[in-house]
Amino acid sequence: MSAGTFTPAPGRAPMRTIIGRQIRMELLLTARRGEAVVLAMGVPLLVLLGAGLTHATNLPTDDRLGFVVPGVLALTVMSTAFTGQAITTGYERSYGVLKRLGASPLTRPGLLLAKTAAILVQIVLQVIFLGLVAVLVGWRPQFGDILPAAGVTVLAAAGYSGLALLLASVLKPETTTGAATLIYVVMLAVGGIMFAAPDLGTAGWFLLPLAAHAQALRDTLMNGTGIPLSIWLALGTWAVVWLTLAARKFRWE
Amino acid sequence: MVRYGDTTAVKGVSLRAPRGRVLALLGHNGAGKTSLLQVCEGFRKPDGGTVRVLGLDPVAEHDALMPRLGIMLQSGGVYPWAAAGEILRLFASFAAHPLDPDMLLDRLGLRKVEKTRFRRLSGGEQQRLSLAVALVGRPELVFLDEPTAGMDTEARHTTWQLIEELRSDGVSVLLTTHLLDEAERLADDVVIMRSGEVAATGTPAELTAAAGIDLLEVRADPGLELAPLKARHEVTETSPGEYAITGALDTHALADVLAWFAAADAHVTAVSSRRRTLEDVYLSLTRQHGVAVGAIK
Numbered sequence: 001m002s003a004g005t006f007t008p009a010p011g012r013a014p015m016r017t018i019i020g021r022q023i024r025m026e027l028l029l030t031a032r033r034g035e036a037v038v039l040a041m042g043v044p045l046l047v048l049l050g051a052g053l054t055h056a057t058n059l060p061t062d063d064r065l066g067f068v069v070p071g072v073l074a075l076t077v078m079s080t081a082f083t084g085q086a087i088t089t090g091y092e093r094s095y096g097v098l099k100r101l102g103a104s105p106l107t108r109p110g111l112l113l114a115k116t117a118a119i120l121v122q123i124v125l126q127v128i129f130l131g132l133v134a135v136l137v138g139w140r141p142q143f144g145d146i147l148p149a150a151g152v153t154v155l156a157a158a159g160y161s162g163l164a165l166l167l168a169s170v171l172k173p174e175t176t177t178g179a180a181t182l183i184y185v186v187m188l189a190v191g192g193i194m195f196a197a198p199d200l201g202t203a204g205w206f207l208l209p210l211a212a213h214a215q216a217l218r219d220t221l222m223n224g225t226g227i228p229l230s231i232w233l234a235l236g237t238w239a240v241v242w243l244t245l246a247a248r249k250f251r252w253e
Numbered sequence: 254m255v256r257y258g259d260t261t262a263v264k265g266v267s268l269r270a271p272r273g274r275v276l277a278l279l280g281h282n283g284a285g286k287t288s289l290l291q292v293c294e295g296f297r298k299p300d301g302g303t304v305r306v307l308g309l310d311p312v313a314e315h316d317a318l319m320p321r322l323g324i325m326l327q328s329g330g331v332y333p334w335a336a337a338g339e340i341l342r343l344f345a346s347f348a349a350h351p352l353d354p355d356m357l358l359d360r361l362g363l364r365k366v367e368k369t370r371f372r373r374l375s376g377g378e379q380q381r382l383s384l385a386v387a388l389v390g391r392p393e394l395v396f397l398d399e400p401t402a403g404m405d406t407e408a409r410h411t412t413w414q415l416i417e418e419l420r421s422d423g424v425s426v427l428l429t430t431h432l433l434d435e436a437e438r439l440a441d442d443v444v445i446m447r448s449g450e451v452a453a454t455g456t457p458a459e460l461t462a463a464a465g466i467d468l469l470e471v472r473a474d475p476g477l478e479l480a481p482l483k484a485r486h487e488v489t490e491t492s493p494g495e496y497a498i499t500g501a502l503d504t505h506a507l508a509d510v511l512a513w514f515a516a517a518d519a520h521v522t523a524v525s526s527r528r529r530t531l532e533d534v535y536l537s538l539t540r541q542h543g544v545a546v547g548a549i550k
Contacts, residue, residue, distance in 0.1 A: 005356070006422040009392035011349025012320040021346040032334050074550065092332070100330030105296060105320040105347040183443065253296065 012105040019114045022106055026118035029088075036084050039184070040122065044076040044130055051194040053137060060196045063222065065139040070217030071193035072134075076126045077153055077162035078191075078210050081119055082160035083184040089115075090176035099253040108252065116167065123157060132186035145220035148227050152220075155235045156213040162242025169251045266446060266451050268427070270394065275416060275426040276302050277440035278431070278449035280536060284427040285449035287327060290396050293427075304391065307362075309393060320348065323384045329398055333372035337363055337382050339550055340371065341389060345403040348390035357385040363410065375401035388419070395419065397428040401435060413439060433532040443531065445538055452538045460534045468533075469498040469507065473514055502526075 012018070030036050051057050052068040059067050092098050102108040131139075167176050190198060193212030196206065205212035212234045218228045266289060270276040278286045291297040291302050295311030296317065304311055309318045331340050338358065345351035358364045361381040366374055374382065380403050387395055400416070401409045416439055430436055436443050437457050440491075441539060445453045445460075446463055475493035482488050486509075487500040498510055514521050 004422055005352070006424050008387065008393065008422075008424055009350040009391040010321040010393050011390075013347055013349050018347050021343055025332070025343050029334050092372070094330070095324060095333060096329035097332055099296060099325075103296065103315075103319055103324055105343060106318070107316045124352060133364075183357075217469055234265050 005134070010110045015110065018143055019110055019117070020110065022101075022114035023118045023121065026114060027121060028035055028082070030118070030122065033088075033208040036088070040054040040076060040079050040084055040092065040126060041129070042125070042186070043079065044072045045133065047075065047136070047188075047194055048072045048130060048134060052139075057194045058196075065134060065137070066141075066222040067218065068193070069130075069134040069141070071191070073127055073153075074156070074210055074214040074217055075193050076130060077123055077189070077213065078160055080122050080126060080183060081157040082164045083180045084087060084122075085115070085119060085161060086164035086167045086180040087177045089165060089172035089186065090171065091097065093168060093253065094173045096253065099225040102252045107229050119157065119161065121206055125155070127153075142224045143221075144224050145168075145226060148215055149220040151211060152216040152227055153233060155232075155239050156209060159235060159238030159242050161245075162239065162246040164243055165250055166247040169246065169249045186242060202234075205231050206237065209235060209238050263510075266444075266449075270427050272393075272425050273420055273423045274441040275420050275428065275439050276356065276442045277436040277445065278427065278446055279436050279531075280431040280446035281431060282330070285541075286445040286446055288449070289446070290429060292429075294322070294396060295319075312333060312447055320390060321393050323387035323390060323395035325387035325400060326403070328379070328383075330383065331371045331379070331386070334370055336368050336370050337378070338367035341380065341385050345388045345389045350391055352389050352390060352391055353494070354385075357389060360411075360415065361385050362408065371416065373434045375409050377405055378406055379410070381408060384415070393423065394425045394427070397426065399429055399431070401430075401432065409435075411508070429530055430434045432450050433530070433535060437531045445535055447539055453534065457531055461531060468527045469502055469510060470523075470525045470527070471496045471498065471514060471521060473519040473521045477514075477517055477519055481509070486510060 005156075006038060030040075043198075052065045070089050078206075089098070099112070102110050106114070119253060131141075135141075145172050164180070167179055171179060187208065187210040188194075191208050193210070197208055197211035197214075205215075212231045216231045216235075219225045219231075220225050257289045262340075266285075268278075268289075278289065280286050288297070292299050293306050293311055298312050306318060307321055311318055327390055331532065335343075335360070338354065339355045341357060341363075344521075345354045352434065354436075355364075358367055359361055363378065363385065369378075372381065380400065384397070384400055387397065397416075401412050402411060413435070416428070420441075428435075428437075428439070440457060443455060443456055443457055443460055444451055455466065472494055473496065475490070477490070477496070479488055479490065486497060486498050488498045488510075491497045500506075502510070511521070511524070
């Protein structure tokens with residue numbers, strides 16, 4: 001080895017490069033974890049085909065796909081932004097990955113930005129995939145209200161992310177995994193995806209964000225009626241509350 | 254100052270790590286080495302006092318400091334499902350002028366595990382990858398927390414050579430270790446920590462040349478009456494016929510000791526002297542303050 005191999009030349013790569021590479025790594029690692037892919041894609045796909053095409057469950061409408069597909073899209077947003085993210089972040093913290101990356105030229109805000117972007121990329125890919133499958137089997141959505149549908153989805157994803165980061169910061173990774181999976185299953189059961197959600201009136205939207213998000217997607221993509229203010233309020237409250245708590249409690253190590 | 258609850262882990266420590274020198278922080282587990290590094294790396298705020306690394310506050314100026322530092326954590330810090338090569342290339346991509354990851358993989362003997370996921374690597378391989386990650390951004394100062402822990406002898410020597418090369422290339426190195434031979438071999442400057450305080454500092458030569466550095470061992474007739482000699486020297490009969498004389502022994506003192514044996518008509522059959530090693534300095538410093546070997550927390 002010639003002298004001078006290690007001669008210092010410190011410096012940070014352009015932030016765009018750094019964040020781009022980190023997003024790539026986040027996506028690569030997600031794709032590599034089989035259970036994450038099954039949770040994020042397999043379960044919604046099963047629900048879509050199972051409840052959408054058969055009469056396995058009782059639905060409050062005859063347009064089975066019109067009811068089930070928006071719910072499945074909402075479910076995949078929850079599984080990626082909440083369940084997947086809580087589990088991954090909990091383990092990354094316990095492995096010291098968050099600490100190590102936060103202390104690299106990536107910086108802590110850079111890491112959070114990369115994580116958020118990776119989550120959004122995953123959600124977009126999943127929604128496109130599930131939407132295409134749904135159209136192939138006969139789903140016929142309306143696109144007149146696509147912007148409010150996208151807006152309410154970002155809001156829901158923000159709330160889920162906040163809760164995910166909060167759980168991952170205050171619980172041990174094993175407990176986080178258990179809690180996140182349990183919440184996923186409960187939401188899947190009572191969140192108005194395969195069956196109608198329990199009718200709790202407006203309060204229901206605050207208790208069951210999945211049901212609120214699913215209903216908002218039905219209102220926009222199926223009914224074309226616009227989203228009720230109570231759903232905007234419910235999902236907005238979720239986002240503000242969980243993101244605020246997560247920002248306070250978030251731990252890097 | 255760093256506190257954990259009521260326990261003060263580090264206090265009143267001032268370190269200088271001049272450019273292109275290796276500073277070793279030496280101490281038992283729990284002596285405060287890692288706490289001190291965490292503060293210097295900005296992972297912890299000091300509970301009192303100020304910390305400046307390369308002139309920057311590690312917490313407030315974290316983002317400006319990090320590209321200039323190479324940090325090797327004691328363990329972990331890497332995605333278990335990422336392959337060794339992927340991790341190194343990721344960190345390389347964060348730097349403006351990174352080292353060639355392939356060169357580092359070769360130098361650290363990681364080429365054959367390049368495609369192996371981190372969790373499948375042996376402890377020593379994980380350590381070497383962490384070292385590579387710390388170096389890939391061509392930092393001017395590196396913090397190595399027990400860099401050779403868990404490495405086999407060969408990997409340890411490879412790592413030592415690498416650290417020596419870092420120094421000759423002008424990188425400053427701050428390493429923690431509880432291996433005395435590591436400190437003695439690598440360090441230009443040694444800081445011995447005990448219970449969160451600096452117990453001694455100096456070059457290895459200064460530390461081992463400090464007062465009371467020599468040990469003279471004499472084999473002679475057992476059971477000699479030592480009282481007269483004890484008046485002038487620290488002497489003990491460590492086992493029958495084996496006498497150990499410690500303390501500052503210059504030429505006159507040595508002559509005086511041997512003259513005493515001659516005057517006592519003792520049959521001296523062996524004499525050996527030993528310079529104190531860093532280990533002796535270390536043990537005497539930790540012993541004289543009643544600190545047991547092991548955890549101090």
